Amino acid sequence: MRVPRQKRRRPLVPISAMSDIAFLLLIFIMLISLINYRREIPIRYSEAEKLVNSHEEKNLEIWVDHSGALYVQGVRHDLAGIEGIVAETIMRNPSTRIHILADRETPYRNVHGVLEILKTLQHRVVSLVVRARKGE
Amino acid sequence: MRVHFARRRTIDIGESGTLSDLAFLLIIFFIVIAVFNVHQGILLGIPRPDSKRVVEKQDLLWVELTKNGTIWIEGRSISLQELAVRVRDLRSFRPNMTFALQVDPDTPYQRVVDMIDLVRKLEISNFSFSMGTAALQEVRK
Numbered sequence: 552m553r554v555p556r557q558k559r560r561r562p563l564v565p566i567s568a569m570s571d572i573a574f575l576l577l578i579f580i581m582l583i584s585l586i587n588y589r590r591e592i593p594i595r596y597s598e599a600e601k602l603v604n605s606h607e608e609k610n611l612e613i614w615v616d617h618s619g620a621l622y623v624q625g626v627r628h629d630l631a632g633i634e635g636i637v638a639e640t641i642m643r644n645p646s647t648r649i650h651i652l653a654d655r656e657t658p659y660r661n662v663h664g665v666l667e668i669l670k671t672l673q674h675r676v677v678s679l680v681v682r683a684r685k686g687e
Numbered sequence: 688m689r690v691h692f693a694r695r696r697t698i699d700i701g702e703s704g705t706l707s708d709l710a711f712l713l714i715i716f717f718i719v720i721a722v723f724n725v726h727q728g729i730l731l732g733i734p735r736p737d738s739k740r741v742v743e744k745q746d747l748l749w750v751e752l753t754k755n756g757t758i759w760i761e762g763r764s765i766s767l768q769e770l771a772v773r774v775r776d777l778r779s780f781r782p783n784m785t786f787a788l789q790v791d792p793d794t795p796y797q798r799v800v801d802m803i804d805l806v807r808k809l810e811i812s813n814f815s816f817s818m819g820t821a822a823l824q825e826v827r828k
Binding site for chain 1: 705709713716720725726727728729730731732733734735736754790791792793794795796797798799800801803804807808818
């Protein structure tokens, strides 16, 4: 008796599924981008030569613009408001790195106010965010 | 007449390499996103509010930074480069030298960053800075 041998079919991936995958990836990337959305304040960064990588797992950015206005997450606050935010952040996670991003032309008194808050709250380390000096 | 229909060939994704291209692009995307979020800057240790340190008078280098960016030291103005030379000289016979910087409140932030950058480049471990104007006038006298 002759046994009919089944022909082995090649495994096929339907090409139409590719567009579905691409679409899902697009949604995924968009969601990730929204989570990581960082509200920047337009400032002119200060420049320095000796820089270190000051980024940590948890970070809090305090922005100081040219006029001395203070911002956290794109929202303007006064010094008391900043103190509240910093205190709450440190309480929740003491290892949070505080970054000060100040305009290069802003008077020092505006940055000093933030430093005084950190001193009062006994926060040990602060990062002054600057850019590498151009032309070097 | 017998018509022969050509069988439609299917495309194997694994062979076409599309999936690997997509994965590669995604990896590049995430690497770029990760690099964007990294801050570079100057790390400063903040002293406790009640912390005091006794420094010998001859070990203290008192530097004043005015609002127009002029550096004053012992009653005369000098440039940043001259200050660097002065500090290096001073430190050679005063290893415990303390660099005390007094900043005018109206000084542009970049000038302060320049001074901190200089201190870091010269690897001065004893460094303190404060803000004030009244004390600055006394230093000038």
